[in-house]
Amino acid sequence: MNFELTKEQQMIKTMVRDFAQAEIAPKAQEVDKEARFPEESFEKMGELGLLGLPIPEKYGGAGGDTVSYAVAVEEIGRACGSTGLSYAAAVSLGASPIYYFGTEKQKQEYLVPLAEGKALGAFGLTEPNAGSDAGGTQTKATYNNGEYSINGEKCWITNASYARTVIVTAVSGKKEDGRNRIGAFIVPTDVAGFTITSPYEKMGVRGSNTSELVLDNVQIPEENVLGDPQRGFNQFLYTLDGGRISIAALAVGIAQAAFDRALEYSKERKQFGQQISKFQAIQFKLANMAMEIELARNMVLKAAWLKDEEKPFAKEASFAKLFASEMATRVCNEALQIHGGYGYMREYEIERMLRDTKLMEIGEGTSEIQRMVIARQLGC
Structure with missing residues (x-):
């Protein structure tokens, strides 16, 4: 299987990244500090068709696939963990169950407004x-x-x-x-x-x-x-399996944002007469961070692809959610360490990312539950 994004998927990734960095990222600190739900961001996401991204056009959606949706969650989470979480929940938990299990009447009455971005679920x-x-x-x-x-x-x-x-x-x-x-x-x-x-x-x-x-x-x-x-019960287990893909994608997005800042800072910060990025201790941290982010991203894409192909994906969704969530906590923690005392300060945003990403190890089934799910899938 080839995990290279299609032209359409890459276009979606670029569109969402541009939107998220322009509209969502500048408000991330304020949204966190004031604990404010960014309604205006969701209105704009609705207008762009993002709230119905993986829902067919006949129900008001954009007709995209799970891979495109996972890519969108990553980019929104990269800009703001809070917005990313609410976006993932609105689509994976609020809308998708009605699409997968609802009657035609339920879809017309309840799913269409969600997919069109006129309401949240x-x-x-x-x-x-x-x-x-x-x-x-x-x-x-x-x-x-x-x-x-x-x-x-x-x-x-x-x-x-x-x-x-x-x-x-x-x-x-x-x-x-x-x-x-x-x-x-x-x-x-x-x-x-x-x-x-x-x-x-x-x-x-x-x-x-x-x-x-x-x-x-x-x-x-x-x-x-x-x-x-x-x-x-089986219906909401299937719903949670899909939700785990989006939480994994969100964790990747938060980790990527922390890594980006750590890499940039390491090239700017000088100690002992040179950039700290020249020190092997920092280089090894950055190398491990980059590797783990890419491994998690590939696991997310694999789980999303399996879901799109209507193949069993519960084990892979748990793989992705477990590895990505624990990876993101490690990456954010290392990013803060690279920043030193500055990382502990709110203005550098790393401390927010570390606080945000901890929930990824808890929501949609804790890390312990993911290991149980994986063991059962292995026949243990």
């Missing part, structure tokens, strides 16, 4: 007592007379305060083996009994909206059930 999976153990979901959906009544609480949900719809997972019954049957439900954010707040003070990705959801007898029609009610 979110995905409500994590709960206070169900993080890595998604099967431990306690939110319940009770069916009665053509409607579901949903009760429960979700936490750490990206974009929910700015979303038109949230896909919520909930226990909807029991399977034959006695285990909980978990379904997915499209919930409009303006429905009665649905409360969304953002009470979190975060270490990093501070400009990405993170919300708490409380559902108190939220009534939704049966037609808002997403996909097969019997296969809700």
Whole structure:
């Protein structure tokens, strides 16, 4: 398989990079410091077709592939980790499940506005007592007379305060083996009994909206059930596999930004009468950083390509997410070390990147969960 980008994919990469560096990067420090969700950036991304990049044109999207989308996530994350995270969540978690599992009516009503960039979506999976153990979901959906009544609480949900719809997972019954049957439900954010707040003070990705959801007898029609009610758990596992590709791409973008600054700084900073880039200790750091970034990028592209080819990609998505996220933390940490005391200062931006990238090892399944997934894929 050849991972050289096609002409169209390269054009998308160039377009997104130019946009991100001109519109997103200059605001990254302010977005982080003020913990401000950059609505204006998302409006412009919507106008450019980026919010529907991997969605077919018939549903308002740009008709791109997963590789193009991963490239876009990397470039946006390279400019601002917060914006990159919210972008990845809007597409991978807010829109894609409706495209893959929704009915035609659901796609027309809920997917089209998301793909056209006229609205944002979110995905409500994590709960206070169900993080890595998604099967431990306690939110319940009770069916009665053509409607579901949903009760429960979700936490750490990206974009929910700015979303038109949230896909919520909930226990909807029991399977034959006695285990909980978990379904997915499209919930409009303006429905009665649905409360969304953002009470979190975060270490990093501070400009990405993170919300708490409380559902108190939220009534939704049966037609808002997403996909097969019997296969809700498998549906969101597939959704998470796709999301892991985007988180890996985001980690690569943040790492690339940190590396770029470290390389530039090493050529400007002089100690003992010469540029510090001439010292072998610094050269080895930069060589390792460049190598690991390129390895992670290739793993992301492979996982994205497999998904586009409709081949199994769960193992490769976990490979990419695990390696890229841990790589990004190492690279940002080394970039800060190369900057010395200046790296510890906010104005040089490296400290922000290090804070931002730590979440990549946690979100969409922790590093420990990725190793579990990989081991299972190996037949362990």
